[in-house]
Amino acid sequence: MKNLLEVKDLKVYYPIKGGFFNTVKDHVKAVDGVSLNIPEGTSYGLVGESGSGKTTTGKAVIGLNHITEGEIYFDGKAISGSGKSVENSQEIQMIFQDPYSSLNVRKRVFDIVSEPIRNYHKRTKNELIAEVLDLLQKVGLPPGSLYKYPHEFSGGQRQRIGVARAIALNPKLIIADEPVSALDVSVQAQVLNFMQDIQQELNLTMLFIAHDLGVVRHMCQHIGIMYQGRLVEEGTAEEIFNNPQHLYTKRLIAAIPDTNVDKIDENLHIRQSVKEEYDQHFHEYLDEDGRALPLINITATHKAALPAKG
């Protein structure tokens, strides 16, 4: 299968300025050498704690962030990465984390969803309305919401508006930046299932950014685990969940809540033993600067940042 998106050794640094002349003293390494490939039509889950550079990676891919070093190829074309302008916006779209701030409160649903269409195509008012109605139907919103304002909707419905806007131009790649983390748990599954349906229907490729491993397991074929701006483990969903190699991954997986009441003690025990191991041995997984080690191949698809044996 062809790779739709290839990220090669991506680095995004932010300068820390200080001193009398406001000179650059140091850099915050938000993303520090991330490489990943996403085959067409699949979902790639990027997981990590807050501040691990997941969102920055996603924003660099769509062109909202500058790139300090490294290359991003979308469909074979390089993305310049100045951070000034968004390229490929017909083919790459983004679903934002916060459904409250990502919709302009002064705009009606019609204006919001039709914005990308108006930017790229010439349409009459009636054609636009028909197209927007079609999109609303796809995301499961009633046609009556056409002239409503965002504040008249619940969080889940607002996120659906965001999705409708993102799929309006029939993009190839969608970057979903924690699309459900701002939503109520009862609505999360609803939005996720519906995103899966849309993905199958439109044959979308998805970069799915999340900090919830359960959500990623549900959505993605490939998973990358990020820690402090670097990938520490990468592989297919089964490999990550059945055979985690990196200590950080193990701890993340141990932290997934289990609804089985009988296993409470067992799970607690596992969690505590993983925590102990983490506390004692995690420094072995970092180099002297505190960065994660380079990735080593375990199988053809499975890579992890493990210390050299012995």
Add this chain to the structure above:
Amino acid sequence: MVNERDDKKRLDEEENNTYKFNEENENNAHTPPEQRDAYSLDNKDSSESKTLDMSVKADLPHGAAGHGALDMKNLPRSKPGWKIIFEELVSDKLALFSLIILVIITSYVFGLTMFLNQAAIVKVDLFAINQPPNDDFRLGTDYGGRDIFGQLIIGTRNSLAIGFLVTAISVGFGIVYGVVSGYFGGQIDNGMMRIVDFFMVLPFLMIIVVFVTIVPSYDIWTFSLIMAAFLWTGTARLIRSVAMQEKELDYINASRTLGSSNIKIIFTQLMPNLVGLIIVNGTLSLAANIGIESGLSFIGFGFPENTPSLGTLMAYAIQTQTLQNRWWIWAPAAILILILMLCVRNIGEAFRRAGDARQRNA
């Protein structure tokens, strides 16, 4: 044993029923029915039932276009902007009242000045000095025997015209300047703000005094321009600071990813979110600018006495004789200033609410 279980079941059911009953009652009591379809998923407007609905429609023998056309007839109509503002004004009785008063005063003043002869009104008539209100002079005369009523009408027109002009020029320029500076940020912002700083350190009053002294004949236009040249900086700084906050929000990023150009984002995404601030700022500026003009005329550096304004009428009150004994010269102008400012403020409030869908009364 069986009976016991049955009893328990019945009890449970009863409990459930009462619970449901209560819930329903509460829902009805707390949420008005027209709001419910937007928030709750479990009534007839919910997505699931709607998709079902659509599948039925899709079976009908017309194509996608026909399907769209069919739906379009049942859609709620979109409200034009002027109607939203109008409804908001009507729903706020105070604002409506203020608007009516302001319209009456403005049209009366502008209409009547067409028939008044300014030269005749400002002509000194020594036989009729300091007269209290009477049949010939409805609001009496000043120390030069000039008709106060005529001066009040022409003065209000001049003051209003200057207020509107100065506000339009200074706020209009300040908004565009501030939004551009705040949106682009970085070096552009840095450069543009240094220009603002330069204008702010210039002594505003001094330059206007010099201007008034060296320019032999100035009219409403030149006077407005020179005032506006110093008054746009405040608006620009205010709008810039809010634009900087606003551009960090995700909807601006979203617009960028959707392919909108910077100009489009500034004027169609950012500006509508600043409307409230712009209107409040514009309204306050309008009131303030009428005040500044009156103030300048009051200290003698606005219009000369042969071009009356509300400020020149107030200036007569500098003399204690006039202030104590001849109220008809200054009181009408003072009351008029008060009424104008209050009206402008009330209308501005209603406009602000109309611009923000969450605060609307109508």
